[in-house]
Every structure is written in structure tokens, then in C-alpha cells.
Amino acid sequence: MGETKYIFVTGGVASSLGKGIIASSIGKLLQARGYNVTIQKFDPYINIDPGTLNPYEHGECYVTIDGHEADLDLGHYERFLGIQTTKANNITTGRIYKSVIDKERRGDYLGKTIQIIPHITDEIKRNVKLLGSKNKFDFVITEIGGTVGDIESLPYLESIRQLKWELGKNALCVHLTYVPYLAAAGELKTKPTQHSVKELQSVGIQPDILVLRTEHPLNDGLRKKVALFCNVDEKAVVQSIDAPTIYEVPILMQAQDLDTTILQKMGLPIGETPGLDPWRKFIERRHAAEKKEAVNIAW
Secondary structure: OOOOEEEEEEEOOOOOOOHHHHHHHHHHHHHHOOOOEEEEEEEOOOOOOHHHOOHHHHOOOEEOOOOOEEOOHHHHHHHHHOOOOOHHHEEEHHHHHHHHHHHHHHOOOOOOOOOHHHHHHHHHHHHHHHHHHHHOOOEEEEEEOOOOOOHHHHHHHHHHHHHHHHHHHHEEEEEEEEOOEEOOOOEEOOHHHHHHHHHHHHOOOOOOEEEEEEOOOOOHHHHHHHHHHHOOOHHHEEEEEOOOOHHHHHHHHHHOOHHHHHHHHOOOOOOOOOOOHHHHHHHHHHHHOOOOOOOOOOO
8 A cells, every 4th residue: 555554543521432442443444445454552651561550440451462461452453353463552651761761771862861852752653653664554543542631641642743744644633532411401512522622732633533422313413513613524523322332333433434534534545335244244143142151260
């Protein structure tokens, strides 16, 4: 395909909205079109890896093929795309800082004063592009952990800002937000999304696509309102409504032409929409499953 394309997935309003599922779904849809895709997760905590984190706070860690203890979202990446991930697919702030400090101690910076910009951001950018340049992927999808507005995420957002400027049409930002429903008023509220986008714009990033998490269907008027106030094309405002299973999310995203919008914005040919037949059959088998059996786990 030529140059590697980079898609950044950020989140706003609240955590645990499902950035990993959206990133995996985008990857699945692009993969179904014949592209070579990988996904990586950047976590803003200072731990070197999640191996020592309390699973009740952070969730179970996922072990990659090279033995690295990684964020649980890497399990989603592997299941959705049928790929194997490695240590390079999960980077933490702790690893970024450790790498920069190690370089400083070796004298690699030739006595320069080490700063967040450019040294930390350059190390983040190097890790973002490493997978694409090393393995010749068509698309590298990078999920940024945390929520826009958190102080921990600022170096990552600055790195995305720089990369979007440097890469032009080869970089795109998908921002996932939450549209709450106020039962007493009987209304869906877009104001949190508007504030989240403004927070992203305040650090120099204009999202190209908005994915709105919701428990209730969003009408066309609400989508137009979000598009107008957030400077996003109407067709680039997509809803991610609650689904019976996470494996239905790629189908829901395809039905709203999310993959088509991404390809259009990155100047790539659209072609025919994949049928996703194997994926649909898998979902049908899952829904049809009735038998339950106990599993004995040895100690």
C-alpha cells in the first residue's frame, strides 16, 4: 500500500467506554478489506507494566507471546484480528521515561537538558512509528489509555498533535465519548461530548471522527448538533450503542460506514464492503450456544 497509516483512538468524558473494543473493531473492518493491521496500547501510568497492578483496580493483565505482561486490551486485539502481539504493542509512561533516562545516563543526548518536549514526546513518537516501520503494516492503530483532560495523558496528546502535523493524511484521530441519558428529563445530553472535544482541541488536536457511546439510539438531529459544535463531518459522527456482546460492535460500526469514512479521509480507495461472513457466523454460533459445562482448573 505504500506508507503506513496511523489511527489514534482517544477517549473523553469517562473511562471504561470501550476504546479497546472500538480500536479492535476498526482493525477488524480494515483487515477484512485486505489491509495488514496491528494495534498498540499506550498506558499513561508510571508502572513499567501492569504485572504488579492490582487486578481489582486495573483488570487482569494479558501475557503476550514473548512473555510480556500487558494491558488486557491486547487480548481484545488478538481475538478480533487473529494476530499475535508482543511487548512492542503495549507501552507505558514508565517504559518511556526509563528509556529516556537510560539514554541520558549513557550520554546519548550529548549533555542536552532533558525535557518533556522534545525528549519524552520524541520517544513516544518513535514507539508509535516503530511497528509500522519495522513490520511494514498498512495500518497501525494506537489506543491512548485514560481520558482526555488527565494530566498523565498530556505528553501522549502532544505527540499525537505533532504526528498529525508531520504525517498529514497518513494520520487520523478517532475520539470516543459518552452521551448520557437523563431519565428525569427524558433527554440525551451532548454537552459532555462538546466539552471533551474542546479539551482535545485545546491541546491542538481536531478529532476526525467521533464515536458516541450510548445506551439509547441517537437521532439524526442529535448527530447533526454534535457535528456542528465539534467541527466534524456529519457522516463521521457514529454511535456505539450497547450491544449483547462486544463481538457485535464491528458489525454495528460497519453498518454506519465507519471503515468507509476512515478510508475516504485517508485518501484510499473504498472498494466493495466486505460481507464479514465468517465473523457473522461466529456471532450466530455464539448466540445459538445453549450447553453449559463446568471447567475444572488444576491448582
